Amino acid sequence: GDVAVLVPAAGAGVRLGPGAPKALRPLAGEPLLVHAVRRIAAAPSVHTIVVAAPAADVGAVRQLLAPVAPVAVVAGGAERQASVAAALAAVPAGPEIVLVHDAARALTPPELVESVAEAVRAGHDAVVPVLPVVDTIKEVGAGEVVLGTVDRSALRAVQTPQGFRRSVLAAAHEAAGDPLTDDAGLVEKLGVPVVCVPGSEYALKVTRPFDLALAEHLLAIGA
Numbered sequence: 001g002d003v004a005v006l007v008p009a010a011g012a013g014v015r016l017g018p019g020a021p022k023a024l025r026p027l028a029g030e031p032l033l034v035h036a037v038r039r040i041a042a043a044p045s046v047h048t049i050v051v052a053a054p055a056a057d058v059g060a061v062r063q064l065l066a067p068v069a070p071v072a073v074v075a076g077g078a079e080r081q082a083s084v085a086a087a088l089a090a091v092p093a094g095p096e097i098v099l100v101h102d103a104a105r106a107l108t109p110p111e112l113v114e115s116v117a118e119a120v121r122a123g124h125d126a127v128v129p130v131l132p133v134v135d136t137i138k139e140v141g142a143g144e145v146v147l148g149t150v151d152r153s154a155l156r157a158v159q160t161p162q163g164f165r166r167s168v169l170a171a172a173h174e175a176a177g178d179p180l181t182d183d184a185g186l187v188e189k190l191g192v193p194v195v196c197v198p199g200s201e202y203a204l205k206v207t208r209p210f211d212l213a214l215a216e217h218l219l220a221i222g223a
């Protein structure tokens with residue numbers, strides 16, 4: 001394998017409601033992070049996995065993942081971007097392709113990890129998996145009054161894993177300013193082209209209780 005995968009898993013999961021940090025909450029009896037790491041490790045290109053865990057749970061996460069796959073675990077930061085930066089700093093010399101993958105996208109198929117890695121290998125510096133937007137999107141102003149309708153055909157919903165030539169991701173994080181919600185956004189600011197590849201509905205981000213229920217159902221039917 002020539003790929004390192006960084007797994008930001010240090011978020012609280014506020015939108016999921018009260019409880020443990022989201023990556024440690026159970027999905028069909030196992031933490032979301034275990035499901036995510038198992039699928040990442042099943043991708044043949046993957047050489048190294050670095051997890052950014054909640055600072056208080058680094059030891060527990062090491063123990064949790066030891067039987068799942070060989071992983072390094074570091075303490076994450078207050079924002080996702082800081083968690084990714086901490087994981088990136090822990091990647092050993094070797095892998096020249098780095099993927100960043102949310103622990104919360106626990107059911108992401110190994111095939112998506114492979115297809116993103118392959119697109120980077122084929123020469124793209126930055127690659128994001130996307131789905132078309134299905135809802136009509138409106139811009140709203142004060143008082144929830146509609147200002148206009150956005151042309152949906154030009155929009156994409158962006159998932160992870162996002163894939164990068166290692167030097168490009170490192171430069172993007174070095175140049176980073178205010179925290180963004182994804183890594184491709186940092187690369188865009190460098191002026192480096194970001195290319196879309198087809199995403200997967202199974203790569204949904206478990207964010208709200210409804211998503212957890214959906215993920216439980218998808219697992220029950222074989223995801």
Ligand code: CTP
Nearest residue numbers: 008009010011012013014015078079083103104
């Ligand atoms: N993440 C992280 N460090 C942070 C915040 C988020 O590593 N300081 C990770 C989360 O663990 C998750 C991914 O980034 O795997 C995507 O973030 P999100 O879905 O927003 O998760 P949370 O921040 O945990 O959820 P919420 O925003 O509802 O609190």
Ligand code: MG
Nearest residue numbers: 011012013080
């Ligand atoms: Mg968050």
